[in-house]
Amino acid sequence: MFNIVSYVIFLMVSSYITIDVGRRCFQAGKVYLEYLIHDSDMCLTINRILLGCYYLLSLGYIAVNLAFWDRVSSLEEVIAVTAIRIGYIALILCVLHFMNIFTLYFLRNKLTLK
Template structure:
């Protein structure tokens, strides 16, 4: 029995949920950092934050869909769980790396403006 479609569906649901949840948290809390960089223009900061959220969604959801082409055939429940956990862990690690990379650059810019 080919379980690829089941695995793909579960993977997309899990990762899109994680991506949207993390994106909304970063969007709500990230406006503080953007307004600190440009304190006099709230409208501009809101637009920059919206663009950052859109770029975040496009990169991560695009990567999630592209990873589906590299999967091997899933023939058992144990392979299904292995594929799901491995690929979900990869996307979570990528999100963490992107988060720390962004924090590094934001703090670097804030130090330059002081």
């Protein structure tokens, strides 16, 4: 019973975080990509590809994460395990976001040096 409660809480919170962060990065990323690339059609295409890859990777990790869940037998464990798993998701999303920003920044610098 406790496992099902922790699964539902984890899926709801982590899916909401993933979708909200993806939407916000998609909106804010338009300006950043146009600054870097100067081609609005290419920026929109790259932004959509990044969003799709982000969703696939993040939601896939969330789904796989459920397979490695330990048995939860009390309300305290529900809170602890769910908080730790959601924290991992938040850290991974942060790392993915900054990897994308640094990659685009370094690609832009490489293109402007030519």
